[in-house]
Amino acid sequence: MGTLAERNGYDVGLHLLDRQVVGADDRLVGKVDDVELFIEDDGALVPTALLMGLPALLPRFGRRLGAGLARAHRLVREAAADQDLPLVVDFDLVEEVSSDVRLSQPAHGLLHRMAHDRAADPRRCRVGDLLGIPVRCPNLPRRSKILDLRMVGAPDGPGEHRVVALLVGPGRPGALFGYDRRSEPGPAVVAAVIHWLHRHARIVELGAGVEIDHEAQEVRIAEGTSLAPLRG
Secondary structure (H helix, E strand, O other), X not given: OOOHHHHOOEEHHHHOOOOEEEOOOOOEEEEOOEEEEEEOOOOOEEEEEEEEOHHHHHHHHOHHHHHHHHHHHHHHOOOOOOOOOOEEEEHHHEEEEOOOEEEOOOOOOOXXXXXXXXXXXXXXXEHHHHOOOEEEOOOOOOOOEEEEEEEEOOOOOOOOOEEEEEEXXXXXXXXXXXXXXXXXXXXXXXXXXXXXXOOXXXXXXXXXXXXXXXXXXXXXXXXXXXXXXXXX
């Protein structure tokens, strides 16, 4: 049947974040604490790296708490150069996304520290920077935000992975628990409750009418843009 990526795409928050990363030799590389995205000239988002370590994880706790935890971590580790930067595994090495993230090469030597110029590059962002940011759309509830990012790709071809849609609506990132997907079965009663709580959530494909303003930290969706209901 193929992997999630080959069948119908996968959701970054649900299928990548906090998953174990395993090399081709079945040795553990680490855990996905965030994912780096490259912002192309047309606004497309292409994943470029799996990020690991506290400098990748702590910012996901939110602007205030995450920033405070990151500052504390830097103070504790100030004697160690570059410890405020995450460890990186190139996304081109991702071969399969399933219960874990499988790489195409053995684990040894794959991790490297992110360079300062890469961390400061305005053309790069993180999935954690996007989850939870406000979504402005006349056809959505006022408190809507990004709940997850949907990605497709061919693991055997570098650069083929890309973000194709946003899951948006009220609530908080991760609250769907995969119940919006037929590939994530679970108790029917729990599914019914979650579907009701997220009845206003929608899937919006990236393209004309969808603008991600990285500087303002918000998404603007034009009136008339297609908003597909979540699959049940």
